[in-house]
Every structure is written in structure tokens, then in C-alpha cells.
Amino acid sequence: MAELARRTVTVASASGLHARPAKLFVQEAVRLGVPVRIRAGERTVPANSMLGVLSLGAVQGTEVTLESDAAGAEEALDALAALLSRDLDAEEALDV
Amino acid sequence: MSEHARPYTGPGDVDRLNGLGVSPGRSAGPLIRMAEPPELPAPGPVTDQAAEIATITKALEAVAIDLRTRSEATTDRTAAEILDALAMMADDPMLREDAERHARAGRDAPHALDAAFSRHRETLSSLGGYLAERAADLDDLKHRAVAAALGLPMPGIPSPGHPYILAAEDLSPADTAGLGDDVLALVTERGGPTSHTAILARGRGLPAVVACRGVLDLPDGTIISVDGRTGEIATGLTPEAAARIVDQDRAERNRLAATRGPGRTADGHPVKLLLNIGSAADLPPGPLDAEGVGLFRTEFLFLDRKQPPTFEEQVAAYAEVFARIGPVVVRTLDAGTDKPLPFLGLPPEPNPALGIRGLRVDRLLPAVLDTQLDAIAEAARATATTPWVMAPMVTTRAEAADFAARARSRGLTQVGAMIEVPAAALQAEELLAEVDFLSIGTNDLSQYTFAADRQHPSLADLLDPRQPALLKLIALCTEAGHALGKPVGVCGEAAGDPQLAPLLVGLGVTSLSMAPVCVPAVRDELSRHTIEECRHLASQ
Numbered sequence: 001m002a003e004l005a006r007r008t009v010t011v012a013s014a015s016g017l018h019a020r021p022a023k024l025f026v027q028e029a030v031r032l033g034v035p036v037r038i039r040a041g042e043r044t045v046p047a048n049s050m051l052g053v054l055s056l057g058a059v060q061g062t063e064v065t066l067e068s069d070a071a072g073a074e075e076a077l078d079a080l081a082a083l084l085s086r087d088l089d090a091e092e093a094l095d096v
Numbered sequence: 097m098s099e100h101a102r103p104y105t106g107p108g109d110v111d112r113l114n115g116l117g118v119s120p121g122r123s124a125g126p127l128i129r130m131a132e133p134p135e136l137p138a139p140g141p142v143t144d145q146a147a148e149i150a151t152i153t154k155a156l157e158a159v160a161i162d163l164r165t166r167s168e169a170t171t172d173r174t175a176a177e178i179l180d181a182l183a184m185m186a187d188d189p190m191l192r193e194d195a196e197r198h199a200r201a202g203r204d205a206p207h208a209l210d211a212a213f214s215r216h217r218e219t220l221s222s223l224g225g226y227l228a229e230r231a232a233d234l235d236d237l238k239h240r241a242v243a244a245a246l247g248l249p250m251p252g253i254p255s256p257g258h259p260y261i262l263a264a265e266d267l268s269p270a271d272t273a274g275l276g277d278d279v280l281a282l283v284t285e286r287g288g289p290t291s292h293t294a295i296l297a298r299g300r301g302l303p304a305v306v307a308c309r310g311v312l313d314l315p316d317g318t319i320i321s322v323d324g325r326t327g328e329i330a331t332g333l334t335p336e337a338a339a340r341i342v343d344q345d346r347a348e349r350n351r352l353a354a355t356r357g358p359g360r361t362a363d364g365h366p367v368k369l370l371l372n373i374g375s376a377a378d379l380p381p382g383p384l385d386a387e388g389v390g391l392f393r394t395e396f397l398f399l400d401r402k403q404p405p406t407f408e409e410q411v412a413a414y415a416e417v418f419a420r421i422g423p424v425v426v427r428t429l430d431a432g433t434d435k436p437l438p439f440l441g442l443p444p445e446p447n448p449a450l451g452i453r454g455l456r457v458d459r460l461l462p463a464v465l466d467t468q469l470d471a472i473a474e475a476a477r478a479t480a481t482t483p484w485v486m487a488p489m490v491t492t493r494a495e496a497a498d499f500a501a502r503a504r505s506r507g508l509t510q511v512g513a514m515i516e517v518p519a520a521a522l523q524a525e526e527l528l529a530e531v532d533f534l535s536i537g538t539n540d541l542s543q544y545t546f547a548a549d550r551q552h553p554s555l556a557d558l559l560d561p562r563q564p565a566l567l568k569l570i571a572l573c574t575e576a577g578h579a580l581g582k583p584v585g586v587c588g589e590a591a592g593d594p595q596l597a598p599l600l601v602g603l604g605v606t607s608l609s610m611a612p613v614c615v616p617a618v619r620d621e622l623s624r625h626t627i628e629e630c631r632h633l634a635s636q
Contacts, residue, residue, distance in 0.1 A: 050184040
């Protein structure tokens, strides 16, 4: 078993980890195919679960922790952490 | 009159149904009914758990594929995003594992799906706000998955592959996100003028008739015409007659879309045409052909929050709107036990419509309004604009005076009160001694005047804005405004109805605030009446 990799990031999107940002995050987690867990407060859910991610109730500014001990964990966590630290709502506003 | 002089609609057995027209425009085409959610049968004995698990997998897949197909078919980007998100929920690994676990515990596939969806629904609804709304989406997905597992047609918005008129009992917010460009018009058996169906249809410019009894008895494929102004449905048309109606409607819309400029009666009496928005995103792109925003609902900032938005966040959101269009009438937070927001922490009430809502939240949590007024004042300074502010659900003169004092102490010079409670309308003159303008919210004013729930399917006639008692209350407000030289506008759904515009203007209303899509038709209708004709209408 690989060592547990971990990243702690602050949710940057204005609408929190809901709606479009949640969708983009889960899509990316599914695409990467590496099992990752995401934790906010006392709740931990698989990053590829839309219902799980929504149930975290994470808003802009919430600190979340990503964890994985699977192969390719470091790269997957970097990609997902980078996504969370961008304001995905603002990016949407720009490309209309 | 139309009963005697029916327009020619082609040969065949033309018959008629009547409902309440809530979104103007005409259309015609084949009717398709939205399937009802499936009934969950009594639990069956399970002989083959593996087969039940396979059924679960297939049902969830079928739901996801259906949603993705519809997402690809629509050109509406927002709708596509919502459908994709719903498809991801149907695909959710946690959900599938839960359902499989229930199947291994001996439940049949439909009951296992039902139990799995219910658990996730509870989690989301306990979070409140935006996520509680997603809980309703889960019900919709559950109905689809259970129908698929039972081998029944999937409930929800049909996608027949050709344009059609959608008939339904009523439409939920989740249904409406799935409406594709192939929907020509909406007809529902239930619903009133302020129901979700009506608001959605007006927002999208779709002709709509609600409270139309009997429409669901028509077989799928019947060609009908829909008049969203008169509420009349004609059935049994020929395809040629239907095509002619669609062409006429398109020509009419093109003509209206070409109208420009400020609101005026035929003889030049000015009536401000303003916009109802929830955020800067609701403003159409490009140059704005409106005279300002008459209702900036600020709830969106507060939805979906465990903590209230910060002062800085609020300043940014308000400034974004102030920078695009002016003047803007900002309505302070309109929430309460009827529209619960988690951070308010308000206890549930037996009768939320009559409880702590609108300005009444201030009785328990004054800091919310103080911060909001600070942020509006700061956004005004940052953009060098002069926003107007008004409070929802003002009931007494003392409430109006307190709100006005707090707004003015922050340098906000244009302060108003919404008229939604009959007590406030009866005291319009006293309120106008304290504030600078009134804005009449006809939806709630109807609900409270007629003691009729806005959503009640059987009380739509009481909520008709032409009800004389409602018009009398509006007249009390406009007379007070006229006497004191202060503006009195309407920002409820009635303001966006071109048929009502001349009547409201005749009563003395100085501005009409509506969804952006409603402006051209209202502008056009006003330009066809002189102010004297409007006053004559109002005196009848």
C-alpha cells in the first residue's frame, strides 16, 4: 500500500462546492480514475460521488482535505486541489 | 365573444378547453402528456439477488443515459448543465452501492432504489437552502429509476424528437430545467398565475395556460392550439392549421422584438418599464433597453449558506448590478420561515406565510439588515450611483419609519416599502409620509387579501389580478402617491402581463417591473392606449 497522500485546500468558488463547481470537481475525479476521498469537517466521502460531494455542504472559504493512498495519488491530488482553489463560478462568467 | 366568432382553425372536430392564460403568445402542435411518477408496488419476494442488482444497475444507467441525451439535445447551456449534474447523480457510486446493499438485504430492485434515494434525499434536505432544492431533484430521479426498474415509461419531460406542447398536472422546478427547445407551449391541469409553471413560462417567453381541466384526458398526439393570453385551447386541428398559428406567432414576436425605447402610452404619458432580476447574471447581455431595475431580489446571495455572506461579498454583488444599469431598486433580504435560510436558524412555524418573513426577520436578527444596508451604501459609493432600497413585507407605519431611518443614516436617499400586506395598502398615505416610494408586490398582496395560498390549485380565480378588491388596494396606494408626488410601482407578476398594463397605468401606477423577456409586449400594448383609455378601463 502506498503512503497516504493529503492536500488541504480552501474552496474558492463563489457558490461553494455546489452546482457547477461540484460538477466540474466530480467529473475531474471520475476522469482521473484514482480513488480519492474528500473530507470537510467530520464528513468524508469519495470524490467521484456527486451526492457525497454535495452533502459536504462546503461553501466558499470552507477548508477541505483530499486524501488518497492509491497509485498516482500525488498527481491526482494536485490536479483536484488546483481545481478547488480556482473560482470556477468566476470563470464561467468570463466565458459567456 | 370568442365563443361566437371562432377563428377558422381548419376542418375536423375542433373542440375547446379553457384555462387561465398566464404567459402570452400562441402556439399549436401535437400534445404530449408528462407521465406520472410510478406507484411503488407491494414488495415482491426476491428469488435472485443478482438479478435484482442487475436491474438496479440497468435502471440507473437508463436514467443517466436519458438525461445525457436530453442534455446533448438542448441548446440552452444552463439547462444542459443541470441535466448533466442530474445524470451524475443517477450515476453516483455511493447511491448505487446503497441500492445494491438494500438488494443484498433482500429487497427487490424498486424498493432498494427507493430506500437508497430516500437516504440521500434526507441528507441533502437537512442541509437546507440550495441543497434542499436538490433534494426535490432526487425525488425526480427516484421516480425515473423506479419506473425503469418496473419497466414503465420514464416520468418527466418527454423527448419525442419533434416540437410538441407539454401537458402536465403541474411542473416542478426540476421538470422545468429539463424543458428542451422542442417545447412549444405549456398547459397544466393545476397551478395559478403565480405558480412555478407560470413564472418559468413568462421567463422563457413560452405560451402557457394553467388550471386547464381536462387537458390530461386528451390522447397524446392530439394537435391543439394554445392561446396564453385568453387561456383557450382548441383541439383537433389539422397540421396545416397548426403550422399557420406557429407562423403567425413568430411574426408577432419579431414585430414586438423590434420595439425600443422607454414606456409610453399612445399619447406619450410615461410609464417606466423596469426589470426584475436576482443577480447581474439575469441582465441580458449587451446594451439594456429598460429604464432601470425595479426589483433586485437579493436572496440568491444568501441561499445555500450556513453563514451569511460577508459585507465584502455583498458589496461586490450589488456593485456588479449598479455598474450595469441604473437606477436599481434593491429589495432587502426576503426570507423567513416560508423561504428558510439555514444561517437564519429560524425555528419552523405552523403557518410560515403568516410568520417571521421579509422585514420581520429583523425583529430577531437586526444585524442581517444592518450589514446589508451597509453593503448597499458601500456599493453605491464604489460605483458613484444612487440605488433605491426597499423592504419586503412592511406592515405598519412604524416599521416603514424604522427601515427608512436606518437606510437614510447610511446615506441611502431613496427609501421605499413594498406593499404586500393589506394593512400596508390601507395605510399607504401614512407609509408615504415615512418613505419615498411604494412598490406593490401583487402576488403576495393577492394571497393575503384573498386568504388564498399562492400555490393552491383550486383558488386560481381568487388570485386573478383583476379582482376588484385587489384593484381597490392598488388604487389606495396610487392615490396616496399622487397626492404626495411620490412614485408607486408594481413589481409582481401582474406587471409583466401586457393585458393588465393599461389597467394598472389607468389606476395611476408609475412604473411596471417585470422579467426582461416581458418588456417588449408590455411596451407595445401600452403604446396602443391613451392615458384616458387606461383611466377609463380602471374606472370600470
